Amino acid sequence: MTPATKLTTYLKANPTAIGKVVDYDTAKDKLYPFDFTAANTDTDIDTIADSQKFSEWINTKLAAGNYRYGIGGYMEHRTIYARSKHFDTDGEPRRLHLGVDIWSDAGTRVYAPLDGTVHSFRDNNNFGDYGPTIILQHDLDGLQLFSLYGHLSRVSLHGLSVGQPISKNQQIATFGDINENGNWPPHLHFQLMFDMEGKAGDYPGVARFSEKDKWLKNIPDPNLILQFPK
Template sequence: MTSLETLLRNTQDVKVIDRSIDYNEYIPLDLSAFNPELSKFDIKCAVSFEEFIEKHLTLNDAKVAFGGYNEQRNLYQRSTVFKDEKTEERNIHIGLDLWIKARTPVLSALDGKVHSFNFNAGFGDYGPTIILEHQLENQIFYTLYGHLSLDSLKDLEIGTVFKKGEQFATLGNAAVNGDYSPHLHFQIIKNIAEKFGDYPGVCSKKELPFYLENCPDPNLLLKITA
């Protein structure tokens, strides 16, 4: 059986936001706990965060900032979603973030159907979220799209089929997306278990080996970087 990682590597011409933006207009963004630049703005404020993103894009003459897979972040300390008295802090990001303006079109990575969707409301959460189910050869897997607009969930039905590259959603703003600067959280999931309209996008250090295995690097599919 061909591994999912191999199938992802062999799949070409994949985009999950605005197809008109070429990958040479993308710029990496380091949101790790080790980036001293983050101390220069209020990480708890979505407006300040968006200004930081816009400045980064302008300085680099870019349209999309990307990154975050297997990245340890302090960003989540502002929300109780990621830490309580009973569990280890979750601060390692296991999806890929694409930072761009609200209302940007979101595209299906591959041919697939709607597995589930939900409005994961709450400070620091995904906001509107859609999960698609795909099959490559004999491998069934899922892609998660988080921080969408509320309109993206309107009239959506489980089982609806979308073709590769077809628009099925738009990005939301801070008012609905968990209070973040607008961006897409894109994640690949092998085994989704009983999850419905939601799946962890941030894990603890203890959980990291499991999630790195179950959630392969999205860049294997997108190929933003070689």
Template structure:
């Protein structure tokens, strides 16, 4: 029997606790009060189904564990050359644990980073970041801000080239212009273990549209983009936000880069650790 969802501040928690199956979402919404339907109508519907799957004790994305296992075995080309190593990289935590570091969105960051002498700066996956406090990082289902970083950031000079990690097809080339968004954005679709998987590259240079367009095919190791300058990359120090997605949900021009802490188990199924493909040295992000 389908029971209406309670009209509570956190509708994700209500969905998880409902016991409903993903295919029951339309009936669940129809049974609920108009204000609940209106709030949930503003949210990615595939994300809601993923929450329902988790509530039933299932993988939030069917096949996510198969994709992770296939990626761990795959022959991956490096997206950066040379590959970041312990010798030439530093970890740049944005969780408040490094008070001497300017924010990634502070123009003073560039000089600070150059003074470290590092070739690359690395921002961790799964890190909780206070910078994501504005309304654009919340939605109608809950007042909770999405604060958990789902990519790995790699800081390097603007115009540093990036390379395709696997053969694939260009799924998205788009400019996301909101402040602190991705700026120029690329998403590739690949196939691993007969299942699709997607890679996202955010904060790119304006050269992107001249290099690739949706539908283009790429081969592993092919140049695909460059790191963008501040004015074109969403207002950040030059870096790439690299992310893996096992499912595009209902997104067509962008994709979530940060997750709800309360739904981290769901988001991990949607966006597994990018180091499955980056292959950074073990323990790189250990404190």
């Protein structure tokens, strides 16, 4: 049985083990599905390259329909990473987004959706990078799973220690603002991994599109945990 199958089986058998990542009321909260592939002709690279203009564009989209969050991005082939040299690599730039983004205001609360411990944390302080990042480790009846939270506020890292126990639905962080979250409009990058490959405080959230099959084996769909409507 593959790790992905084990995860799906565990979550189906233990629905009460899953908590929330952000506050979300299915009865009243609306979600805006952002598309940052080449199919998006509603914005341009000049807007996306300017963090403040990009943030204003995001906010306008959410406010127009009274959306609580913007969401999307798992295994999406994005064009927006042209905004930063951080994603330029030899031969083929990184454009494949590996997690799910949840767009909302700076200060939005972030929770641990599963019991676990703090695996690692770091301020990945580069333009276009994660900024403050927390990675949790979870043991699901013997299945090892890691969850990553990127683009946080710097205060989110205060008081953390490796191995610190974390409970389901415990607040662990808040969304950071442009000046601390890697120069992005406020949002959370949420990602799951089966294997950290020896990394700590960081794990790729954007990869080469040609390597998609490889990444799919280690990075399951975060919506297994988020359970947002399709």
